[in-house]
Structure formats: structure tokens, C-alpha cells
Amino acid sequence: MNIVVGVTGGIAAYKTVHLVRLLTKAGHEVTVVPTEDALRFVGTPTWEALSRHPVTTSVHDDVAKVRHVALGQNADLVIVAPATANSIAKITAGIADDLLGTTLLATEAPVLLAPAMHAEMWRNAATQANIQTLTSRGVHLVGPADGELAGGDSGPGRMVEPEDIFAAAVALLAPRDLDGLRVVVSAGGTREPIDPVRFLGNRSSGRQGVALAAEAASRGASVTVVAANVAGDVLAEARHPSVEVVGVETAAQLADAMKAASRAADIVIMAAAVADYRPASASDQKLTKEQGPLTSIELVENEDVVAALAAARTAGGGPTEQVIVAFAAETLPDAEERRERARRKRERKGVDLLAVNLADADHGFEKRDNAVEIVGEGGAIVASAAGSKREVARAILDAVRAMR
Ligand SMILES: Cc1cc2nc3c(=O)[nH]c(=O)nc-3n(C[C@H](O)[C@H](O)[C@H](O)COP(=O)(O)O)c2cc1C
Structure with missing residues (x-):
């Protein structure tokens, strides 16, 4: 299956390295699409070496292949892990100012978000309203978990473990054999x-x-x-x-x-x-x-x-x-x-x-x-x-x- 893994700018990006490994080991073709901020946490060489696909954040690279829509059109699943509060807000609003944004708008595949942020940001009314809107549109969520957060804080907002995201992805890739029933x-x-x-x-x-x-x-x-x-x-x-x-x-x-x-x-x-x-x-x-x-x-x-x-x-x-x-x-x-x-x-x-x-x-x-x-x-x-x-x-x- 073709899986796009969007990575946004949170510390939990290091855990997504393991998720990409789990997905490739299971035989999936994985394309990683980070945001500019995500690359401050984990860099392009890591994503390219693990996924064995070129990695870019911009819609202006590789224009001949129309990657800004092709990636989303060809995906069987799009995962965003970690999904920051900022990116969740952008996805809700349909903002498409980078490759991850256009990919999410162009896809008809299931979308799975693994939110990660501080508890206050997760509980904030804006984030909760965005999550409500996204789930009502059929976007899937895995987590967040309650636990230790960056900076020594604790509460709801911790990204779930890569194994949990992998399990949720496998479930979403299950056959739609009850369609229309x-x-x-x-x-x-x-x-x-x-x-x-x-x-x-x-x-x-x-x-x-x-x-x-x-x-x-x-x-x-x-x-x-x-x-x-x-x-x-x-x-x-x-x-x-x-x-x-x-x-x-x-x-x-x-x-x-x-x-x-x-x-x-x-x-x-x-x-x-x-x-x-x-x-x-x-x-x-x-x-x-x-x-x-x-x-x-x-x-x-x-x-x-x-x-x-x-x-x-x-x-x-x-x-x-x-x-x-x-x-x-x-x-x-x-x-x-x-x-x-x-x-x-x-x-x-x-x-x-x-x-x-x-x-x-x-x-x-x-x-x-x-x-x-x-x-x-x-x-x-x-x-x-x-x-x-x-x-x-x-x-x-x-x-x-x-x-x-
Ligand atoms: C060290 C550090 C850790 C951060 N961790 C998170 C995080 O876990 N979740 C979050 O929503 N924002 C976090 N941020 C803030 C985001 O990086 C910031 O909102 C950024 O604009 C997100 O951009 P993106 O969503 O386009 O990747 C963090 C910032 C820093 C400096």
C-alpha cells in the first residue's frame, strides 16, 4: 500500500522514525512529507534513508510529477504523526501552503492523525473545536495519551507509541468489505x-x-x-x-x-x-x-x-x-x-x-x-x-x- 506519513513540528517526531520503520518492514511504500518546522526536529537524510523516497516540504520541488496533488491522489492512507496544534488548525481550515497541506486536500484516502502537544494546548477550546470538526468529517484519530510531556509536564497530549499508530493504520487499511451494508x-x-x-x-x-x-x-x-x-x-x-x-x-x-x-x-x-x-x-x-x-x-x-x-x-x-x-x-x-x-x-x-x-x-x-x-x-x-x-x-x- 502507498502510505504518506506527514510529520509536523513536535518533539515526538523522533518516535515517527520508528513508525516509518514499522510501515516499511510490513511491506508498505512510505513517502514522508515533513513540514519546515518538523525538519528542525528530525532532518531530511533520516526520512530519505528510512523511506527510500525523496523528501521535500515544498510544492515547488519535482513539479513535473505534480507531486502536490499526485502524492495525495495515489495514497491509500495519509498519517500525520505527530500532529501539532498548529497543523491540526491548518488541516481544519484547509490551508495548503506546503506539500503536506496540498497532499491532505488532494487525498480521498483515510486520514489518521496522532496529535501531540502540551495538555493546555490539547484542552484549548480552539484545538477541541478543530478536532470535533475533523472527526465529524471522518478524519481518524489515534490518541493522544495521558502521560509525561516534554519539559517535565504531564497530562493528556502525549503522542501514542509508534506501535499504536501502526495498529490503527493497519485497521484503516482493512478491506471495506461491508461497503453499503x-x-x-x-x-x-x-x-x-x-x-x-x-x-x-x-x-x-x-x-x-x-x-x-x-x-x-x-x-x-x-x-x-x-x-x-x-x-x-x-x-x-x-x-x-x-x-x-x-x-x-x-x-x-x-x-x-x-x-x-x-x-x-x-x-x-x-x-x-x-x-x-x-x-x-x-x-x-x-x-x-x-x-x-x-x-x-x-x-x-x-x-x-x-x-x-x-x-x-x-x-x-x-x-x-x-x-x-x-x-x-x-x-x-x-x-x-x-x-x-x-x-x-x-x-x-x-x-x-x-x-x-x-x-x-x-x-x-x-x-x-x-x-x-x-x-x-x-x-x-x-x-x-x-x-x-x-x-x-x-x-x-x-x-x-x-x-x-
Ligand atoms: C522544542 C519544541 C517542541 C514543540 N513541541 C510541540 C508539540 O509537541 N506540539 C505542538 O503542537 N507544538 C509544538 N511546538 C510548537 C510548534 O513547533 C510550532 O507551533 C510550529 O509552528 C508547528 O509547525 P508545523 O505544525 O507546521 O509543523 C514545539 C516547539 C518547540 C520549540
Whole structure:
């Protein structure tokens, strides 16, 4: 792939040397485009030797090759690392007074920025407004991290490590194999009210559903996330121009939102943990001990949302080629017993794929990592994945792609 690495004038430019090495070692053609100020931190010979391409900051060099637009037109990805506050402001305004500026305006490839600056500069309203504008236009961000900054200060603004920028670049270069498809994902855990301050809930954080939404969007899908009680910092991973979030609280609200969103969907993924039961009635006043001891709560069964979505599909209520994926969190330690239960569940619910995940001390609810086996046609294990929730999301969407 052709990758342009823009470098702007911050101390973190020395870390970009390692990023260029990672990219070239992975077999990419890298052209480094520094700003004039960037060359005060790391010089032209370093960039030329590492990238094995000529390096210039000016639109007036090598004019015969029309480099000021050709670089951007031919790029599969443009990275700016470090991205200074000044360059972020220039990119937002579309200023094209050097080769990096023209390249960024001329490209239709994804753009990935790795901001680096002092915490005050990062928090400044001007920088934040610029970042908001850029992300709303589809520009991707990696970082900044919270940590030690130049001059002994510390706070948000530190450029993430080259390995993290490399990983974000690899994700952006992933195939857009879900282009034009509509994906609906449920995420989080429902809350069934007992009274205005108490509820029956579960430990689902929504991270797996959000990772599925982010991955689907990065592969070209337009995505609706039906988010049941998902914290804002978790939802932030799915911030993307083609992701719409619908917030819900209870199983009944989730069922309504999923039915509405799934009608026109190509892929429906039920990653939320939905309560099987709810209190038969919720008090509209807070229950107190003064009213006498409350030692039991009468429960009624909630609708099985994913089974209802699958039934609507077979009854002609949705697109015939719609693929439906359900999740089953299991605590059974024996893998074969888990698989058997998953096979029965897949049949009973009428879904295409069922991702079984082991919920233990290291995986599943509230954890960063997950491990799933995906049960498909005839009860076969069609894929398995373990690692970050994003990696698991990738494997699930690969399995969906293989079905379609
Ligand atoms: C030692 C030093 C370190 C700097 N580090 C940063 C930085 O990390 N982030 C930033 O936004 N600006 C930083 N600056 C300020 C920029 O270099 C300055 O705003 C410059 O105009 C950026 O130009 P450019 O964006 O065209 O590369 C630094 C300046 C100096 C002298």
C-alpha cells in the first residue's frame, strides 16, 4: 500500500522514525512529507534513508510529477504523526501552503492523525473545536495519551507509541468489505426498574457491541448501535460519521429499538445482555423498609428479542439475506458442554451464527479481552477468536462475510 506519513513540528517526531520503520518492514511504500518546522526536529537524510523516497516540504520541488496533488491522489492512507496544534488548525481550515497541506486536500484516502502537544494546548477550546470538526468529517484519530510531556509536564497530549499508530493504520487499511451494508448492533446490559432508584441489571459494559459497531463502520457499513446503559467513554470507540447511537434502558425499549432498526438491516448482531425477566410491576415511589420487609419480587418473562427478530425474518418481515448473530455468555468451564448448549440455543433462536463467550475472571463481562467460538450451520464451529474485543469483532464480521 502507498502510505504518506506527514510529520509536523513536535518533539515526538523522533518516535515517527520508528513508525516509518514499522510501515516499511510490513511491506508498505512510505513517502514522508515533513513540514519546515518538523525538519528542525528530525532532518531530511533520516526520512530519505528510512523511506527510500525523496523528501521535500515544498510544492515547488519535482513539479513535473505534480507531486502536490499526485502524492495525495495515489495514497491509500495519509498519517500525520505527530500532529501539532498548529497543523491540526491548518488541516481544519484547509490551508495548503506546503506539500503536506496540498497532499491532505488532494487525498480521498483515510486520514489518521496522532496529535501531540502540551495538555493546555490539547484542552484549548480552539484545538477541541478543530478536532470535533475533523472527526465529524471522518478524519481518524489515534490518541493522544495521558502521560509525561516534554519539559517535565504531564497530562493528556502525549503522542501514542509508534506501535499504536501502526495498529490503527493497519485497521484503516482493512478491506471495506461491508461497503453499503446496513448493520444493527445491540450493546450493553438492560436495566429492569424495581422502583425509581433500583433495578435488576447485569455486568455487561457494552464494550463488545461497541467494538463490533466500530469495526463494521471501519469496513464501510452504516451502523446503528442500540446501546443499553453504555458509558460514554465506552461508546466513544464507535464515534464515526456512519454510526448512529440509539440509547435505551429496559429490555422492552431495546426490543422496540431493535425491531425498528432491523427492518432494513443486512446484518443484525445481538451483543447486548438482555434481562430474561423483569419485575411484574415497578413502584413509582422508592420502596422503603417502613412499608414492611421486601423479601421477594414477582417476575414476568421478557420477550426473546433475537428469536423475535429471526421469526420476523423467516415470516418475510426483513430482507431475506439478512444475517442474524446472537451471543451466549456461558460460565460452564467445560468447552464441549458450552458448545452443546450453544448449538441448542442457535436452533431454538433460529439465528445464523451464535458467538459463545466464556464469562470468567479474565474474559467477557466488564473485561477488555474476550474469547469466542462461533457456531454456524449444522452446529459446526465456523471460527474462533481470542484477544481484544476489537479482534473478536473482526472474527465475527469475517464469519458473517463468509456466510453472505
Ligand atoms: C522544542 C519544541 C517542541 C514543540 N513541541 C510541540 C508539540 O509537541 N506540539 C505542538 O503542537 N507544538 C509544538 N511546538 C510548537 C510548534 O513547533 C510550532 O507551533 C510550529 O509552528 C508547528 O509547525 P508545523 O505544525 O507546521 O509543523 C514545539 C516547539 C518547540 C520549540
